[in-house]
Amino acid sequence: MTDPTPALFRPGLAAPGFAAPAEGSASAPVIVAIDGPAGSGKSSVSKATAARLGYGFLDTGAAYRALAWHALEHGVDTSDSTAVLEVFGDFDYAISLDTTDRWVRVGGVDVTTAIREPRVTDAVSGVARVGAVRQAVNQLFRRLVASAALQGVVVEGRDITTVVFPDAPVRILLTAAPEVRAARRSAELTDQDAARVAAALHKRDAADSTVVDFLTAAPGVEVVDSTHLDFEQTVDAVLSVVDSTMGARDGR
Numbered sequence: 001m002t003d004p005t006p007a008l009f010r011p012g013l014a015a016p017g018f019a020a021p022a023e024g025s026a027s028a029p030v031i032v033a034i035d036g037p038a039g040s041g042k043s044s045v046s047k048a049t050a051a052r053l054g055y056g057f058l059d060t061g062a063a064y065r066a067l068a069w070h071a072l073e074h075g076v077d078t079s080d081s082t083a084v085l086e087v088f089g090d091f092d093y094a095i096s097l098d099t100t101d102r103w104v105r106v107g108g109v110d111v112t113t114a115i116r117e118p119r120v121t122d123a124v125s126g127v128a129r130v131g132a133v134r135q136a137v138n139q140l141f142r143r144l145v146a147s148a149a150l151q152g153v154v155v156e157g158r159d160i161t162t163v164v165f166p167d168a169p170v171r172i173l174l175t176a177a178p179e180v181r182a183a184r185r186s187a188e189l190t191d192q193d194a195a196r197v198a199a200a201l202h203k204r205d206a207a208d209s210t211v212v213d214f215l216t217a218a219p220g221v222e223v224v225d226s227t228h229l230d231f232e233q234t235v236d237a238v239l240s241v242v243d244s245t246m247g248a249r250d251g252r
Protein backbone atom coordinates (compact mmCIF):
# COMPACT_ATOMS: atom_id res chain seq x y z
CA MET A 1 0.00 0.00 0.00
CA THR A 2 1.24 3.49 -0.77
CA ASP A 3 2.37 5.28 2.36
CA PRO A 4 -0.43 7.74 3.15
CA THR A 5 1.00 11.22 3.32
CA PRO A 6 0.28 12.97 6.57
CA ALA A 7 -0.96 16.45 5.94
CA LEU A 8 -0.86 19.59 7.94
CA PHE A 9 -3.78 21.98 8.22
CA ARG A 10 -3.71 25.65 9.00
CA PRO A 11 -7.14 27.24 8.63
CA GLY A 12 -5.63 30.16 6.74
CA LEU A 13 -4.69 27.75 3.96
CA ALA A 14 -8.28 26.67 3.59
CA ALA A 15 -9.88 30.09 3.70
CA PRO A 16 -13.06 30.67 1.68
CA GLY A 17 -12.10 30.61 -1.96
CA PHE A 18 -9.66 27.76 -1.51
CA ALA A 19 -10.13 25.45 -4.47
CA ALA A 20 -10.16 21.79 -3.51
CA PRO A 21 -8.63 19.51 -6.15
CA ALA A 22 -11.21 18.25 -8.63
CA GLU A 23 -12.82 14.97 -7.69
CA GLY A 24 -13.46 12.26 -10.22
CA SER A 25 -10.17 12.81 -12.00
CA ALA A 26 -8.25 9.69 -13.06
CA SER A 27 -5.96 9.84 -10.04
CA ALA A 28 -8.56 10.78 -7.42
CA PRO A 29 -8.89 8.11 -4.72
CA VAL A 30 -12.14 6.13 -4.55
CA ILE A 31 -14.18 7.41 -1.61
CA VAL A 32 -16.09 5.10 0.69
CA ALA A 33 -18.22 7.48 2.79
CA ILE A 34 -19.59 6.22 6.11
CA ASP A 35 -21.79 8.16 8.53
CA GLY A 36 -23.56 7.23 11.72
CA PRO A 37 -24.26 8.09 15.35
CA ALA A 38 -21.80 7.70 18.23
CA GLY A 39 -20.81 4.14 19.04
CA SER A 40 -22.25 2.69 15.83
CA GLY A 41 -18.79 1.35 14.94
CA LYS A 42 -17.84 3.95 12.32
CA SER A 43 -14.24 4.33 13.38
CA SER A 44 -13.34 0.69 14.09
CA VAL A 45 -15.34 -0.74 11.17
CA SER A 46 -14.07 1.91 8.74
CA LYS A 47 -10.49 1.28 9.75
CA ALA A 48 -10.84 -2.50 9.32
CA THR A 49 -12.63 -2.00 6.00
CA ALA A 50 -9.87 0.31 4.78
CA ALA A 51 -7.21 -2.21 5.83
CA ARG A 52 -8.99 -5.01 3.95
CA LEU A 53 -9.28 -2.85 0.81
CA GLY A 54 -5.73 -1.47 1.04
CA TYR A 55 -7.21 2.03 1.36
CA GLY A 56 -6.45 4.91 3.69
CA PHE A 57 -8.78 5.87 6.52
CA LEU A 58 -9.93 9.34 7.58
CA ASP A 59 -11.66 9.80 10.93
CA THR A 60 -13.27 13.24 10.51
CA GLY A 61 -14.50 13.39 14.11
CA ALA A 62 -10.85 13.59 15.19
CA ALA A 63 -10.65 17.12 13.72
CA TYR A 64 -13.62 18.33 15.77
CA ARG A 65 -12.23 16.59 18.86
CA ALA A 66 -8.79 18.12 18.27
CA LEU A 67 -10.31 21.59 17.96
CA ALA A 68 -12.28 21.03 21.17
CA TRP A 69 -9.02 19.98 22.87
CA HIS A 70 -7.30 23.09 21.48
CA ALA A 71 -10.14 25.31 22.75
CA LEU A 72 -9.96 23.76 26.22
CA GLU A 73 -6.17 24.28 26.27
CA HIS A 74 -6.93 27.98 25.71
CA GLY A 75 -9.49 27.98 28.52
CA VAL A 76 -12.33 28.52 26.04
CA ASP A 77 -15.90 27.46 26.76
CA THR A 78 -16.89 25.61 23.58
CA SER A 79 -20.50 26.76 23.87
CA ASP A 80 -19.15 30.25 22.99
CA SER A 81 -19.02 30.21 19.16
CA THR A 82 -17.14 33.50 18.92
CA ALA A 83 -14.41 32.27 21.25
CA VAL A 84 -14.22 28.96 19.34
CA LEU A 85 -13.70 30.85 16.08
CA GLU A 86 -10.96 32.91 17.69
CA VAL A 87 -8.92 29.87 18.76
CA PHE A 88 -9.62 28.24 15.39
CA GLY A 89 -7.39 30.98 13.95
CA ASP A 90 -4.24 29.24 15.18
CA PHE A 91 -5.46 25.65 14.99
CA ASP A 92 -2.53 23.78 13.47
CA TYR A 93 -3.93 20.32 12.72
CA ALA A 94 -2.44 17.18 11.23
CA ILE A 95 -3.72 13.60 10.94
CA SER A 96 -2.44 10.35 9.49
CA LEU A 97 -4.56 8.43 6.98
CA ASP A 98 -2.55 5.27 7.56
CA THR A 99 -4.58 2.43 9.12
CA THR A 100 -1.44 0.97 10.72
CA ASP A 101 -0.01 4.21 12.10
CA ARG A 102 -2.79 6.43 13.38
CA TRP A 103 -1.97 9.74 15.01
CA VAL A 104 -3.49 13.17 15.45
CA ARG A 105 -1.42 16.28 16.18
CA VAL A 106 -2.17 19.87 17.12
CA GLY A 107 0.74 22.28 16.87
CA GLY A 108 3.10 19.31 16.77
CA VAL A 109 1.67 17.86 20.01
CA ASP A 110 0.43 14.28 19.77
CA VAL A 111 -3.21 14.40 20.93
CA THR A 112 -4.25 10.96 19.65
CA THR A 113 -5.23 9.78 23.14
CA ALA A 114 -6.07 13.13 24.74
CA ILE A 115 -8.93 13.82 22.28
CA ARG A 116 -10.79 10.73 23.60
CA GLU A 117 -10.89 12.05 27.18
CA PRO A 118 -14.40 12.67 28.59
CA ARG A 119 -13.77 16.43 28.98
CA VAL A 120 -13.09 16.65 25.23
CA THR A 121 -16.02 14.37 24.33
CA ASP A 122 -18.31 16.55 26.45
CA ALA A 123 -17.06 19.74 24.74
CA VAL A 124 -16.93 18.61 21.11
CA SER A 125 -20.53 19.29 20.04
CA GLY A 126 -19.97 22.99 20.80
CA VAL A 127 -17.24 23.35 18.20
CA ALA A 128 -19.09 21.14 15.69
CA ARG A 129 -22.05 23.50 15.53
CA VAL A 130 -19.98 26.47 14.31
CA GLY A 131 -20.75 26.78 10.60
CA ALA A 132 -17.47 28.48 9.63
CA VAL A 133 -15.53 25.70 11.36
CA ARG A 134 -17.49 23.03 9.49
CA GLN A 135 -16.87 24.67 6.12
CA ALA A 136 -13.13 24.99 6.72
CA VAL A 137 -12.64 21.45 8.02
CA ASN A 138 -14.71 20.05 5.16
CA GLN A 139 -12.34 21.72 2.72
CA LEU A 140 -9.45 20.23 4.65
CA PHE A 141 -10.98 16.73 4.42
CA ARG A 142 -11.40 17.02 0.64
CA ARG A 143 -7.88 18.33 0.26
CA LEU A 144 -6.37 15.62 2.47
CA VAL A 145 -8.09 12.87 0.51
CA ALA A 146 -7.31 14.33 -2.90
CA SER A 147 -3.62 14.68 -2.09
CA ALA A 148 -3.22 11.31 -0.40
CA ALA A 149 -1.85 9.39 -3.41
CA LEU A 150 -3.97 6.40 -2.42
CA GLN A 151 -6.20 4.11 -4.44
CA GLY A 152 -9.03 4.83 -2.04
CA VAL A 153 -9.94 6.31 1.33
CA VAL A 154 -12.66 5.28 3.76
CA VAL A 155 -13.93 8.55 5.26
CA GLU A 156 -16.20 8.40 8.30
CA GLY A 157 -18.18 10.97 10.27
CA ARG A 158 -21.64 12.50 10.45
CA ASP A 159 -22.06 14.39 7.16
CA ILE A 160 -19.68 12.61 4.80
CA THR A 161 -22.41 10.97 2.69
CA THR A 162 -24.42 14.19 2.49
CA VAL A 163 -22.09 17.21 2.62
CA VAL A 164 -18.41 16.33 2.41
CA PHE A 165 -18.53 13.68 -0.34
CA PRO A 166 -22.16 13.49 -1.54
CA ASP A 167 -20.93 12.12 -4.89
CA ALA A 168 -18.85 9.30 -3.39
CA PRO A 169 -19.45 6.03 -5.27
CA VAL A 170 -20.06 4.19 -1.99
CA ARG A 171 -22.15 5.85 0.74
CA ILE A 172 -23.20 4.00 3.87
CA LEU A 173 -25.12 4.86 7.03
CA LEU A 174 -23.89 2.60 9.82
CA THR A 175 -26.45 2.26 12.57
CA ALA A 176 -27.17 0.21 15.68
CA ALA A 177 -29.85 0.42 18.35
CA PRO A 178 -29.11 3.18 20.90
CA GLU A 179 -28.75 0.76 23.83
CA VAL A 180 -26.35 -1.42 21.82
CA ARG A 181 -24.23 1.59 20.91
CA ALA A 182 -24.12 2.73 24.53
CA ALA A 183 -23.16 -0.76 25.70
CA ARG A 184 -20.33 -0.96 23.15
CA ARG A 185 -18.96 2.43 24.16
CA SER A 186 -19.17 1.50 27.86
CA ALA A 187 -17.37 -1.78 27.22
CA GLU A 188 -14.61 0.23 25.61
CA LEU A 189 -14.33 2.77 28.44
CA THR A 190 -14.06 0.36 31.36
CA ASP A 191 -12.60 3.01 33.68
CA GLN A 192 -15.75 5.13 33.39
CA ASP A 193 -19.19 4.71 34.87
CA ALA A 194 -21.43 2.92 32.33
CA ALA A 195 -24.51 5.03 33.07
CA ARG A 196 -22.52 8.24 32.66
CA VAL A 197 -21.03 7.01 29.35
CA ALA A 198 -24.49 6.11 28.02
CA ALA A 199 -26.02 9.43 29.11
CA ALA A 200 -23.13 11.40 27.56
CA LEU A 201 -23.44 9.47 24.28
CA HIS A 202 -27.17 10.08 23.97
CA LYS A 203 -26.79 13.75 24.95
CA ARG A 204 -24.08 14.24 22.29
CA ASP A 205 -26.17 12.51 19.59
CA ALA A 206 -29.10 14.77 20.45
CA ALA A 207 -26.91 17.90 20.21
CA ASP A 208 -25.13 16.74 17.03
CA SER A 209 -28.34 15.78 15.26
CA THR A 210 -29.54 19.38 15.43
CA VAL A 211 -26.58 20.26 13.16
CA VAL A 212 -26.56 17.37 10.66
CA ASP A 213 -28.92 14.45 10.12
CA PHE A 214 -27.01 11.21 10.60
CA LEU A 215 -29.94 9.13 11.85
CA THR A 216 -31.76 8.72 8.55
CA ALA A 217 -30.19 7.69 5.27
CA ALA A 218 -30.21 10.28 2.49
CA PRO A 219 -31.44 9.04 -0.92
CA GLY A 220 -28.97 6.56 -2.39
CA VAL A 221 -27.25 5.87 0.96
CA GLU A 222 -27.15 2.18 1.97
CA VAL A 223 -28.00 1.34 5.58
CA VAL A 224 -25.91 -1.22 7.45
CA ASP A 225 -27.56 -1.98 10.81
CA SER A 226 -25.05 -3.70 13.09
CA THR A 227 -27.41 -4.21 16.04
CA HIS A 228 -27.39 -7.98 15.56
CA LEU A 229 -24.01 -8.30 13.86
CA ASP A 230 -20.67 -8.88 15.53
CA PHE A 231 -17.66 -6.82 14.51
CA GLU A 232 -16.43 -9.10 11.69
CA GLN A 233 -19.95 -9.53 10.33
CA THR A 234 -20.30 -5.74 10.24
CA VAL A 235 -17.03 -5.31 8.34
CA ASP A 236 -18.18 -8.02 5.91
CA ALA A 237 -21.54 -6.26 5.46
CA VAL A 238 -19.78 -2.98 4.65
CA LEU A 239 -17.38 -4.74 2.26
CA SER A 240 -20.33 -6.37 0.57
CA VAL A 241 -21.91 -2.93 -0.06
CA VAL A 242 -18.56 -1.69 -1.41
CA ASP A 243 -18.29 -4.71 -3.68
CA SER A 244 -21.82 -4.54 -5.04
CA THR A 245 -21.72 -0.76 -5.54
CA MET A 246 -18.34 -0.74 -7.22
CA GLY A 247 -19.27 -3.82 -9.21
CA ALA A 248 -22.41 -2.14 -10.52
CA ARG A 249 -20.39 0.98 -11.31
CA ASP A 250 -17.73 -1.00 -13.19
CA GLY A 251 -20.33 -3.13 -14.98
CA ARG A 252 -19.38 -6.33 -13.14
Ligand SMILES: Nc1ncnc2c1ncn2[C@@H]1O[C@H](COP(=O)(O)OP(=O)(O)O)[C@@H](O)[C@H]1O
Binds near residue numbers: 037038043230
Ligand atom coordinates in the same frame (compact mmCIF):
# COMPACT_ATOMS: atom_id res chain seq x y z
N1 LIG B 1 -20.70 -4.90 15.23
C1 LIG B 1 -20.05 -4.73 16.37
N2 LIG B 1 -20.20 -5.61 17.38
C2 LIG B 1 -19.58 -5.44 18.54
N3 LIG B 1 -18.76 -4.41 18.84
C3 LIG B 1 -18.58 -3.51 17.88
C4 LIG B 1 -19.20 -3.60 16.60
N4 LIG B 1 -18.83 -2.52 15.87
C5 LIG B 1 -18.01 -1.80 16.65
N5 LIG B 1 -17.84 -2.39 17.85
C6 LIG B 1 -17.08 -1.87 18.98
O1 LIG B 1 -17.85 -0.80 19.53
C7 LIG B 1 -17.00 0.22 20.03
C8 LIG B 1 -17.40 1.55 19.40
O2 LIG B 1 -17.00 1.54 18.05
P1 LIG B 1 -16.39 2.82 17.34
O3 LIG B 1 -15.80 2.34 16.07
O4 LIG B 1 -15.52 3.59 18.26
O5 LIG B 1 -17.73 3.65 17.05
P2 LIG B 1 -17.93 5.12 16.52
O6 LIG B 1 -16.68 5.52 15.78
O7 LIG B 1 -19.13 5.03 15.62
O8 LIG B 1 -18.18 5.96 17.72
C9 LIG B 1 -15.58 -0.22 19.73
O9 LIG B 1 -15.04 -0.82 20.89
C10 LIG B 1 -15.74 -1.24 18.64
O10 LIG B 1 -14.71 -2.20 18.62
Ligand SMILES: Nc1ccn([C@@H]2O[C@H](COP(=O)(O)OP(=O)(O)O)[C@@H](O)[C@H]2O)c(=O)n1
Binds near residue numbers: 043065124156160
Ligand atom coordinates in the same frame (compact mmCIF):
# COMPACT_ATOMS: atom_id res chain seq x y z
N1 LIG C 1 -18.27 14.61 10.15
C1 LIG C 1 -18.37 14.89 11.47
C2 LIG C 1 -17.65 14.12 12.40
C3 LIG C 1 -17.76 14.43 13.73
N2 LIG C 1 -18.49 15.50 14.12
C4 LIG C 1 -18.49 15.96 15.52
O1 LIG C 1 -17.36 15.41 16.17
C5 LIG C 1 -17.76 14.70 17.33
C6 LIG C 1 -16.82 13.53 17.55
O2 LIG C 1 -16.99 12.61 16.47
P1 LIG C 1 -16.50 11.12 16.60
O3 LIG C 1 -16.74 10.49 15.29
O4 LIG C 1 -15.11 11.08 17.14
O5 LIG C 1 -17.44 10.55 17.71
P2 LIG C 1 -17.79 9.04 18.03
O6 LIG C 1 -18.89 8.65 17.09
O7 LIG C 1 -16.54 8.23 17.76
O8 LIG C 1 -18.19 9.01 19.43
C7 LIG C 1 -19.21 14.36 17.12
O9 LIG C 1 -19.88 14.19 18.35
C8 LIG C 1 -19.71 15.56 16.33
O10 LIG C 1 -19.99 16.64 17.21
C9 LIG C 1 -19.20 16.22 13.19
O11 LIG C 1 -19.91 17.17 13.56
N3 LIG C 1 -19.14 15.91 11.86
